[in-house]
Amino acid sequence: MSNKVTMQQIADHLGVSKFVVSKALSGKGGVSEATQERVIQAAAQLGYFSQKNAYVKSMKLEQLPKVPAANKQSVLVLMPNIRFQTKESLYWGRILDGISSRLEEEGCGMVIVSEQSVDHFLHFLNPNGILGLIGVGEISTPLLLEVHRIGLPMVLVDHEDMLIPTDTVFTNNYESMYRLTKHLIGKGHKRLCFVGNINYSRSFKDRFLGFRSALEEQADYGLAFGHREENLLPVEGFEHEDFQEPVRQWAVKRLKSKTMPTALLCANDMIAIGAVHAMQELGLSVPGEVSVTGFDNIDDSYRMTPALTTVHVPKETLGKRAVERLLSRIASKQEPMEKLLVAGELLYRESTAGAQS
Template identity: 30%
Template sequence: MDITIKDIAKAAGVSKSTVSRVISNTGKCSDEARRKVMEAAEKLNYKKNALARAMITKETKNLGLIIYQKHKPILSHPFYAPIIEAIVDSSMKRGYSIIIATDQDIKASSAELLLEKRVDGIIFASFIDHNIILKYKNMGIPLVLLNNSVDLKDVSFVKVDNYSGAYKAVVHLISKNHKDIGFLCGPLQHRSYMERYQGYLAALKDHGIPVQEKFMRFGDSTLYEGTRLMNSILNSGDIPTAIFASNDMMAIGAIKAIKKAGLKIPDDVAIVGFDDIEHDVLIEPALSTVFVDKNKMGEMAVDLLLNEIVRNPYFKKENILPTKLILREST
């Protein structure tokens, strides 16, 4: 049986007009009334039906951007900030506004931010819970994945060639006669890091170099973790001559640890990162890395989403951008 406004009003203890204002996002109502209505709608499973349909049948000129909460502060994140800037610029040129939230924001039962404010489609950036993606896909809301992909049919995405980029970085270190090559890696639950891990392993295997797990560390993809994980290797007493880090923040953290230990880069330990963020040329020594075209990624995500919104049957859903090795002082 279809849930009506009257049902929600009764469950929330408010008037039908209040429910109507909340669901249509028009007129004024208190935060408390809004909370009650949204909670009642959630319990009655209303959002998945009427509210979802309203979102996709009435153009709002709003696009949603949902990003992994661990990347806070979002707008100053060294990797995602230029991507977000490209998304905002590209959207504005097409007459759209952007509503930004984290995956934690939309998990809140009383505040489905993007549902309340209404969006025509959503860009999911970085690692997002598979169930969240599936939920919105099943609701019929146009969506695109950025810097990620999942094993779901007909889900559009744009990401970089993580495997090839990692492979090239490790081959470069091998060309410098390194055989003891360590690896600092972000969470393998994130497909991007899994693909970089696979590229690292393949490069070693293809060149007849044994994998040495004692030189490998896994953790969060942050500067702090890069320092902590590198210190773990240094304190073991068995130090590799080179390090490949799965992102630049971890690489910069590793550089901090290596220098503090009194070792020289690249003479004692060479290091390569991945992403080519602005910080790479500001540190000493400047970091060799794998270039990711962040502007292109942001622009393409918007293009893909707009194609999804108009249900264009001819556009390419799976998009993998090439990478390029950038050589600087750290190798």
């Protein structure tokens, strides 16, 4: 049996004092953000968070600030208001709908918190009323560390933190994008490009990996990882208008060099909508000259012209599965962590066609 990882070992590993490690892991401040991040990284690498009773001085729920709770059995839903992660979102809002409906079936309440500050977040915890936490979308490591330190049961939806062990729920992003890419290759496309910032989220990265794997299986492509810039256009933003101009400028350069792809596989529907508008602005026919695909199947994807080929993400189901996983975790706290993958459905619409010869 391996020995328990201690704060002193983490301190020795980093060349700092045990006091610094204790402060960094306590979440109470006293050290810089950079130092805290180094300590968290080292603790994760050494396996500190994976062992039982990781915190010597962990705060008990009874010690947390008490606030009134309308329902004695509620689940805290943490969705920091970043990256347009809001209830009104065509994507995140549907996940919340799934969480809400499943909790209602169980007779539980839901408290939505958009707080990003660790100190302020603690005031939302009521030891007499909170069953556990469901995190939706991107959440900072310090916040997740605080929840882990407290010992509150937690499930993350469409996000994972490699430093903090948690149950997670995702769509099968890799497999869905792999199949979509294979479909376009089968329709004769040999010049394909993934559009999206792969560092934006774990989902985006998995979608790119599925895309790349499908390409690398084609012997005539010669697409080594070192040449991926030919097949990757990193763009950033939130609304489709944010993506239209960067894609248009990129396409102008590719058209001049006669290296314009015949298919653009976008990391989500918002990017794809912007890409379609960019192609149309340049006078390129979609899908006649360039096929474009999205991911998520938001409402706008089938309302646009041409209707967007995409992957349907069962957003409400993601929320429901998160609730079910949380309730299972509460009932059996010693079970191994699980990563649940919900299958996406490929929807072939008018924005894709066979490649021109």
